[in-house]
Amino acid sequence: MKPPKSGEIRKPTKTLSGVAPVAVMLKPRKCKHGTCLYCPTLDVPQSYTPKSPAVMRALMLDYDPFKQVKARLKALKVMNHPTDKIELIIMGGTFLDYPTKYQYNFIKECYDALNDRKCKTLEQAKKINEKAKHRCVALCIETRPDVCSKEHIKRMLKFGCTRVELGVQAIDDMIYKKIKRGHTVKEVINATKRLREAGFKIGYHIMPGLPGSNRKKDIAMFKKIFSDENFKPDQLKIYPCQVIKGSALEKLHYKGKYSPYTEQEIKNLIIKFLKLTPRYCRIMRIMREIPPDYLVAGTTRIDLRKEIEEELRKKQNKIKEIRFREIGLRSRYQKQIDNRTRLKITRYKAVGEEYFLEIVNSQDVLFALCRLRINKKNKNKAIIRELHVYGQAINIGKRGKIQHKGFGKQLIEKAEEITKNKGIKKLKIISGVGVREYYRKLGYKLDEERVYMVKEF
Numbered sequence: 094m095k096p097p098k099s100g101e102i103r104k105p106t107k108t109l110s111g112v113a114p115v116a117v118m119l120k121p122r123k124c125k126h127g128t129c130l131y132c133p134t135l136d137v138p139q140s141y142t143p144k145s146p147a148v149m150r151a152l153m154l155d156y157d158p159f160k161q162v163k164a165r166l167k168a169l170k171v172m173n174h175p176t177d178k179i180e181l182i183i184m185g186g187t188f189l190d191y192p193t194k195y196q197y198n199f200i201k202e203c204y205d206a207l208n209d210r211k212c213k214t215l216e217q218a219k220k221i222n223e224k225a226k227h228r229c230v231a232l233c234i235e236t237r238p239d240v241c242s243k244e245h246i247k248r249m250l251k252f253g254c255t256r257v258e259l260g261v262q263a264i265d266d267m268i269y270k271k272i273k274r275g276h277t278v279k280e281v282i283n284a285t286k287r288l289r290e291a292g293f294k295i296g297y298h299i300m301p302g303l304p305g306s307n308r309k310k311d312i313a314m315f316k317k318i319f320s321d322e323n324f325k326p327d328q329l330k331i332y333p334c335q336v337i338k339g340s341a342l343e344k345l346h347y348k349g350k351y352s353p354y355t356e357q358e359i360k361n362l363i364i365k366f367l368k369l370t371p372r373y374c375r376i377m378r379i380m381r382e383i384p385p386d387y388l389v390a391g392t393t394r395i396d397l398r399k400e401i402e403e404e405l406r407k408k409q410n411k412i413k414e415i416r417f418r419e420i421g422l423r424s425r426y427q428k429q430i431d432n433r434t435r436l437k438i439t440r441y442k443a444v445g446e447e448y449f450l451e452i453v454n455s456q457d458v459l460f461a462l463c464r465l466r467i468n469k470k471n472k473n474k475a476i477i478r479e480l481h482v483y484g485q486a487i488n489i490g491k492r493g494k495i496q497h498k499g500f501g502k503q504l505i506e507k508a509e510e511i512t513k514n515k516g517i518k519k520l521k522i523i524s525g526v527g528v529r530e531y532y533r534k535l536g537y538k539l540d541e542e543r544v545y546m547v548k549e550f
C-alpha cells in the first residue's frame with residue numbers, strides 16, 4: 094500500500110463516524126454450550142476462518158492483546174487517522190465465558206497498550222487512560238444471551254464496557270433448537286432488559302435465512318424486534334446465513350437439505366429491513382466477510398449494502414436508519430448540507446421509557462445523538478446510555494466541522510432538563526473511561542463504585 098499524501102486519510106470511512114475502532118481478538122477457545130450449526134470450527138477463534146484478516150493479524154502476534162492494540166494504532170496512524178478517541182472491540186468468542194483472570198488481564202493489557210505503559214491493576218490502567226493520548230471512549234464486548242447474568246454485567250461495568258453485542262440470530266425457539274443455539278428467546282429478553290437497565294448500548298446480531306426460516310418469517314421477526322418492547326436494540330449487525338467450511342451446516346447442504354438465500358433474495362430482504370428500521374437504530378454492518386476459500390454456499394458480495402443504499406438514494410426513499418442519515422457518511426453523497434440544526438426527541442417504550450434525542454437539520458441529516466433512559470424501578474433511574482457526535486473524528490482539544498462544537502453539551506443539557514422535569518434527582522451516564530474528563534467539565538463525578546459518571550440536582 095502506498096503511503097497517503099500529506100493530509101490524506103486512507104480508508105476514511107473507518108473514522109467517519111467519530112471514533113477510531115481497534116478490534117482485538119481472543120485466543121481460540123471452544124464455546125461451552127457446544128457448536129451452533131452454522132459456525133465453523135477451524136482451530137482459530139470460534140466462528141472465524143484462518144484466512145480472515147483479523148485472525149491472521151492476531152495469529153502473527155500470538156493473540157497478545159497488548160501487541161494487537163499497538164499494531165492497530167500504528168496501522169491507523171500510517172493511514173493518517175486521528176487516534177485520540179478509540180473504540181475497543183473485543184472479538185472472537187464468548188469473552189465472558191473465558192477464565193475470569195484471563196478476562197481481567199486481557200482488558201488491562203488493552204488499556205496498557207493505549208497508555209503505552211504497563212500497570213499492575215486494571216483500575217490503575219483505567220485511571221491513567223482518562224488522560225492518555227489514546228483514550229478509550231467506548232468498549233464493546235460480544236456475548237451470548239445466556240452469558241449475560243447480573244454478575245457478568247457487573248464485570249463488564251468494571252472493565253469500562255459501554256456497548257454489548259448479543260448474538261441473537263433469530264427470536265424463535267424452534268429455530269434455536271434446529272441450529273443448536275443452546276438458549277431460548279426468554280434469555281434474549283432477560284439479557285436485553287438487564288443490559289438496558291445498566292445503561293449499556295445494545296447491539297443484536299441477526300441471521301436471516303437460518304434453517305427453519307424463510308423470507309416471510311424473517312420479515313415478521315424483523316418487525317417484531319422493533320414492535321415488541323422486550324427487544325428494540327440500538328444497533329444491528331445483519332449477517333445472512335452462509336454455508337462455511339468446517340460447520341455442521343456444510344454437511345446438511347451437501348445432502349441437499351439446506352441452501353442459503355441467493356444474492357437477489359438477500360438484496361430484497363435488506364431493502365425491506367432498511368425501510369422498517371426505526372430512527373433510533375443503527376445498522377452497523379450487513380454481510381459477514383467470509384474468505385472465498387471457506388465459503389461453500391452463499392454470496393461473496395460483501396459490498397451489497399453500498400449498492401442497495403445507492404438505489405434507495407436514487408429513488409429518494411426516506412430511510413430513517415442512523416448510518417444512512419449520519420453526517421460523516423451523508424456528506425460523501427450530498428453536496429449541499431444545511432448546517433442549521435434543531436433538537437428532535439423521539440420517545441418510545443422498551444420496558445421503561447427511552448428518549449432518543451437527536452441534532453438534525455431540515456434534510457434529516459444526523460449530527461449528534463443521545464439516548465436517555467428512565468427505568469421503571471432501578472437504582473439507575475435516569476441514565477444516559479449513549480452520547481455520540483457524528484462526523485469525521487478529530488483529535489481531542491481541536492475544533493472540527495461537526496465534532497467539538499457543543500452538540501454533546503446541548504444534548505446533555507436537554508437530558509438533564511427531562512430528568513429534572515420528571516422529579517428525578519440524579520442522572521447517571523455510562524461512560525468510556527476516556528470520556529470521563531469531558532463529563533467532569535459538565536459537572537459530573539465518578540460514583541463510589543468507579544463505574545458511572547453522576548450528577549445530582
Ligand code: SF4
Nearest residue numbers: 124128129132139140
Ligand atoms: S455461540 Fe457464536 S462462536 Fe459459539 S458456536 Fe455459536 S456462533 Fe459459534
